[in-house]
Amino acid sequence: MFEFIPNTPEDQRKMLAEIGLKDVQELFDDIPKEILNKFKPTSLEPLSEFEAKQLLSTLAQDNANTDDYVSFLGGGIYDHYVPSSIPHLISRGEFLTCYTPYQAELSQGTLTWMFEFQTMICELTGMEVANSSMYDGGSALAEAMLMAKNITERKKFLVARSINPHYWDCLKTYAWGAGLELIDVPFTEDGRLDRAFVQKEVASLAGLIVQSPNFFGVIEDLTGLKDAIKEAFLMVSANPISLGILAPPGVFGADIVVGEGQPLGNFQNFGGPLLGLFATRMSYVRRMPGRMAGRTVDMDGKTGYVMALQTREQHIRREKATSNICTNQALMALVATIYLAMLGPHGLRRLAEINLQKAHYLAERISPLPGFTLRFSGPFFNEFVVQSRKKPARILKALREDGFLGGIDLAPYGVLDGNNLLIAVTEKRTRDEMDRFVKVLKRT
Amino acid sequence: MFEFIPNTPEDQRKMLAEIGLKDVQELFDDIPKEILNKFKPTSLEPLSEFEAKQLLSTLAQDNANTDDYVSFLGGGIYDHYVPSSIPHLISRGEFLTCYTPYQAELSQGTLTWMFEFQTMICELTGMEVANSSMYDGGSALAEAMLMAKNITERKKFLVARSINPHYWDCLKTYAWGAGLELIDVPFTEDGRLDRAFVQKEVASLAGLIVQSPNFFGVIEDLTGLKDAIKEAFLMVSANPISLGILAPPGVFGADIVVGEGQPLGNFQNFGGPLLGLFATRMSYVRRMPGRMAGRTVDMDGKTGYVMALQTREQHIRREKATSNICTNQALMALVATIYLAMLGPHGLRRLAEINLQKAHYLAERISPLPGFTLRFSGPFFNEFVVQSRKKPARILKALREDGFLGGIDLAPYGVLDGNNLLIAVTEKRTRDEMDRFVKVLKRT
Amino acid sequence: MGTTIFDIGEEGRSALRLPALDVPEKNLTELIPAEFIRKEDAKLPQVSQIEVVRHYTKLSRMNYGVDNGIYPLGSCTMKYNPRINEDTARLPGFASAHPLQGEELSQGALRLMYELGEYLCAIGGMDAITLQPAAGAHGELTGMLLIKKHFERTKGLHKRTKILLPDSAHGTNPASAAICGFEVVHIPSDSRGLVDLEALQAHLDDSVTGIMLTNPNTLGLFETDILEITRLVHDVGGLVYYDGANLNAIVGRARPGDMGVDIVHYNLHKTFSTPHGGGGPGAGPVAVVKKLEPYLPVPRIVKDGKKYSFDYERPHSIGKIHSFYGNFGVLVRAYTYIRMLGDAGLKAVSTNAVLNANYLRARLSKVYKAPYDRICMHEFVLTTKGMSEELRTLDVAKRLIDYGVHPSSIYFPLIVPEVMMIEPTETVSKEELDQFADALIKVAQEMKENPQILKEAPHVVPVYGASVRRLDDVRAAKEPILRG
């Protein structure tokens, strides 16, 4: 018998008797014989838990990780410290093993934190309403685009070329699927959106998609953008940690704010599971994708929470739904909720400041090095692009040998000429690590 | 403010007002000034959780561990596999952060598993009653000795020299404290207790202390021992895993059975926390040390559990208590309970068989090697002594370089002449690991 | 109840000390233009660590999960989530790996993904796979994009605009198809609860891109005509998309690939035991037949000798549909599970999932009406229609809560009125099945004898059970309060 399956042969015998069958094979009589006869197994033998653990440990050891390496990798996924309380709390079976809160009375825990999460995301982004998660930053941006298309009934989108190219790739896929037109907006020498370009393309525009801090770490100037594009949607993808010090997109008139929520207490997980953030104006709430919790009362008038505005969703609205999303990234949203609760307003601000200060410390030490220059002049948050004389691959190799994950070689993305390295600095990086990092750069 | 202390300056102000004080210093006015003035701090600066984690990780990396090394170490602590479910379940705050179940109605979880644990230990040992834990195998044995002294009102104890020398050291300390006489019983060439010696010392004997499998891994012959020592106490320390295949001490008439419960799903923890097992006859229950849960009913007649027979314990009986134990090793007993529930009767038996078979596989491959012989001829469970021509320290060093924790050098214990290595084999050791182990031995 | 973290705490508290700033601190406005700086802090909670732990511990206790008892949501496969999965997924080499650390430093992760892909292909009888989709619906969308790409490449897109969908389909199916601009055509079910072959044929022509088929379907019935269906669709040049949400019914003994399907998505959070996490994350890998392989999302994971790498050079790929490689942590869990089960275990899964469902069906169809009363697969539907004038299935579900068990799915599929859709999974014991059946039978009795108690259900009960009484959904819709 298998540890995960309680039925014993005796149990099976009793159950078959109740059903009125002789053999479990009969349960599958509806499956055509041709199909059953073609079946081929995988040839995998069962493993004990111990053997499986050994196998998986071996695989895991075959990957670098940011416990063993000192990481300056960012590009959307950051090596922030995950407080111990978080994995402990989210591992509680009642959080981990429940599903979508279909039965509200048995799901007040989930519904309550969803409500908390929505509130926090509104606070961070300066928006009026947030959903309880999307798949990731990339698909959240794509969903924003689809929502803008649905509301504006237009198909033309401007996309800042300075957004994360991984998101840009996702946008392209979704846009092709939905028959939308994407126009790249170039960036200027300071690493920011070319506003003049935007001005020229406002006609019949569905929306403008911009990211701040952008892929290069540069903080975009969002002032006046909404005015410039008028009724077209201003969609901003933001790093939630940066919102500890940066003015929220909401104050610049953004219509939709999205972002990647991984930095909010989630592990890097080799890029998934992640957490798509999504917030908008209350006036668009019924056109918004994703699940939401809403506050209500029970039969005794006591406060409680339910899933709200489900009539937007696919299980009711089907092909007319605001989105096809069903299973989302709930557990990661719970992580973010606990993380933000732990930090509080002052903690989040200070965390953002520490990231900012440390990134500038490193940038200032790299920029005077011969063979290295800062690529952009615009203000940046916790990430910046360094242009190098030598090939990034060579530099990264040298760094790796000294125990550093040194940054991201931007060559494969084709957005920048020459040799460029994207370097991120979080609160985990110490001065000593940065000084050693600079020493290695000097040597190469 | 500190993350573990909620009070803000404002909270403090309000509370002081309620108390009628001006300053927190006044709370400490009862402490004589001479004392306060002598105070010297530790000079430790506070650390953030991240910094503490880094520091502790550095310390942890400075230790070998049986994930990174292939371990053949035993001698009371064994490298068995700990199923994942166990750390997950015992980490639930309701198990981890509660204390002794003083308020039974808020502690039915703890009291129920205590009751389950007691039942399981009775089943394993073949005894009638068990307590819910002692500190460790060594102190459990010492407590057995004290209990035998109290009941027999005698002071002379025979102690098999083949018991774990670490326990033997504990017995010596306790015996000296309590004014008891310990007489060592030698072992014969097969590694077992010299029964003839016992026969000669029966007069005015309080008890005989024996361990099986003993320190050398050899299974003692308990048959007829109780008859030989008559009303004196037969006290047996047993490895609980071995009881999957070995006849329980209870069937040989043991009066008290103790043991080290670490092998039952507990991590090795560099030797602590451990789990002292303790079981005896029902007729001695009121003289037994340690906490117990008992079954009863509530006001509605529903089954529930309470702490039973507390009148034996120090908080009521004070200097006349059966023991001074208060805080015990509850969480480790919960681990053992879950572990035994997971294995079940067949699993435990099979686990014991696997240990036995693998240990014999290795022993048979070592014994023909030139320069190595099995030290004892007696039957053994999952551990055995190998006598070597070369110094064990040299052999262990060679093994270590190949990634093995090769066994325990018995030289420091002074119980055996010559070069001796104690080698343990658990279900985690694969044939491949053992074959490689033997190759290294060959080379040395 | 109703208390949020915002209702707790005091100005100035915090639950986490940050590492000290060990570099010289500059004036903020030296680094960022003042107009970009936030004026007012986000209004986040201000709580100490113990308050955080207590609050979320308490919230968790207001939930019911698989760990708390039977959770027979039809179409959701709420099976046991082995704890070993959590531990393997949290190994630092997986949890703390960065997606852009390079192939050379990611061989373990790549190998895991490559091998998991192979296993899933073998399990499904398919040729190639992408692990990128983050959930079933995401997989469906990927599938629709693949179909679109196929017809774009084969120059059929101008006339092919429709997608066929049985009326018992899950809502994500039409919603996913709609994103790609396909026109959804619903195919009715026949009296057997299966695709009405005649109706299908009536819609089959060269305007059709294909069909989305859930099998076993959401009534828990195997589409016995599936070979005929796939043949018919192929005959008009269409493709067959197989929604594998219900794979638990056949895993280890039958393969979609052997049924003539072109695309199939797997729900790793259903069939392969990864936890549902309160709504996610999941993973919805999509496997295809050989001819569709060129269209799969980039990057693909390829193996060359002993080396694994990402392949981005796929000119006909639909592109990326996830920021990185999908829900990798979920993939680790599914990999662990598949390796532990092996072939014998996988087969035991479907055997016992189907056995358990039929046992419940046999017991419950004596009391409730089973619209399709025959051997079912891993799940089945019942209805309360006609059992009471005043009571609805909702009332039955809420009353079940009072018995300490979780209700089944209700009001889905849409084609059965007042439906309960019951999927026990293979990981519940016969005793738990009996407990659930006993409760449901008791409630049927109460429907007659004490309707009021159903209307007022759930009641607040200790240890397990509801933490509030029945909640007002209407109010939440009319005056939505969506943030604190």
Added chain:
Amino acid sequence: MGTTIFDIGEEGRSALRLPALDVPEKNLTELIPAEFIRKEDAKLPQVSQIEVVRHYTKLSRMNYGVDNGIYPLGSCTMKYNPRINEDTARLPGFASAHPLQGEELSQGALRLMYELGEYLCAIGGMDAITLQPAAGAHGELTGMLLIKKHFERTKGLHKRTKILLPDSAHGTNPASAAICGFEVVHIPSDSRGLVDLEALQAHLDDSVTGIMLTNPNTLGLFETDILEITRLVHDVGGLVYYDGANLNAIVGRARPGDMGVDIVHYNLHKTFSTPHGGGGPGAGPVAVVKKLEPYLPVPRIVKDGKKYSFDYERPHSIGKIHSFYGNFGVLVRAYTYIRMLGDAGLKAVSTNAVLNANYLRARLSKVYKAPYDRICMHEFVLTTKGMSEELRTLDVAKRLIDYGVHPSSIYFPLIVPEVMMIEPTETVSKEELDQFADALIKVAQEMKENPQILKEAPHVVPVYGASVRRLDDVRAAKEPILRG
């Protein structure tokens, strides 16, 4: 309720697959004589993994821990247990280290123990330490053995037979002393609740080995005469043992070593935040003044340059009192905690522990009788004596449960009738203190207005609260059922 794991499952189920036996299997009787082989398997439960997880999840929900709310057990210091402690203790280098792997491969563990010893000595103002004792009582026993050794070495043991103990002492104190054969002499408390100096003096002569003193004592009062007491005891050649269970009151601002004590034990599971685990494990390190150092248990951890090692060569040592080095995993937790707090944090602990206790005392002494109504330290006592004819403190405690909070310690110390001993610790918020005080004040009112409700308490309540009604202790004592 009442269900044990033995009531669950079926013959043949198991929750864990074992690794395959990959060596040739021999006949059992070839390896072990038949008469040593077990005839009948132990009757253990037979359950699948999900049944294990569900059962223990359910049991946990019938418990109340620090994570669930205020837990003001006097003398137990039920403070918050930081989760980081659990993670550091489970690092493989700690959790999976074998105690006999050798000094060379254990430098991290040795350094941790060495440094923790240094910190504890500094905190206590003492000279040397052993970390071996597994709990407070184990530390007491160690202390008694040290005293015995001291007088054995100084040839005083023949006449020195007594140990003095204030009547407010914890039960472990006399029990520990008794194991060493010391005669326990109880010293009464005076009207201040402190050691009666005259009574003490009356007992002081050269038959005395020393005194065991808890400070602050179990009434929550600082022994203001402590300098006088230690001097008097020293004057007759006795030693002073300081029970440091209540160190939380003074940590970071006053040190036992500065009070003239010779031996002190620490409870790491109280002052230093390690979790209580349902009753243990704890750790009870014992620190001493220089002259007693030679007697400390072996092995001691010593440092030579940068190398740490075990020192067994201590001819006058009392020997070993633990199989290995004590509850190492608990030491890791305490080390983590001390390093995170630093001096400022340690001082904040005592400040707020004492502040919280006094705040509660101020609020509650208006309603209950405070036998010693003055500024207290980290805890204080109240009595219900005289408040009701028919009700006892037990009833008050049980009724508190209905309000979702954990009662305080009751009926200890023995010298106050119908006592409640309340220790909130520094980790509860003012709001939680108020919630507790409000509940206790409400119960005082109910004592008058509705005594019956107290007698029937606790009632079974949802989410938190009792899972059974009041249990019959007497029956459990009369007819003990101690196993299933």
